[in-house]
Amino acid sequence: MGLRGKTLAARLRRAGRMLPKRLRAEGQYLVEAERKLAHPRLATQVDAARVEKAFGALEEHLKSIDAADRRRSRLIHWLAGLVFNLLILGALVLIVLRWQGVI
Incomplete structure (x- = not known):
C-alpha cells in the first residue's frame, strides 16, 4: 500500500480506513501479539494459530491490491x-x- 512507518502499529495507523474493518482488527491483534511476545511471561498468552490466520488474511489482501x-x-x-x-x-x-x- 506504500505506507511508511518503522513498526507495524505505525503502518496500521496510517492505513486507517484503507483496510477493511475485519483486517484492521486482525492487524491490531498482530500488534498486540508482537507486544506480548517481547515479554517472556506474556508470550504464553499468544495463540500461534490465530497469529498465522491474521497474518495470512492481511497478506492475502495486500497481495490482491x-x-x-x-x-x-x-x-x-x-x-x-x-x-x-x-x-x-x-x-x-x-x-x-x-x-x-x-x-
Whole structure:
C-alpha cells in the first residue's frame, strides 16, 4: 500500500480506513501479539494459530491490491474533477457574458 512507518502499529495507523474493518482488527491483534511476545511471561498468552490466520488474511489482501491500477484510478479521478471544474467555469463565463449583453 506504500505506507511508511518503522513498526507495524505505525503502518496500521496510517492505513486507517484503507483496510477493511475485519483486517484492521486482525492487524491490531498482530500488534498486540508482537507486544506480548517481547515479554517472556506474556508470550504464553499468544495463540500461534490465530497469529498465522491474521497474518495470512492481511497478506492475502495486500497481495490482491494492484498498485498500478490504484495510481491509474487516482489519476482518472483527478482528471475527472478537473474537467468538471472547467465545465462549471465555462458555464459561469457564458452566464456572465450573457448577462453583460456580450452574447
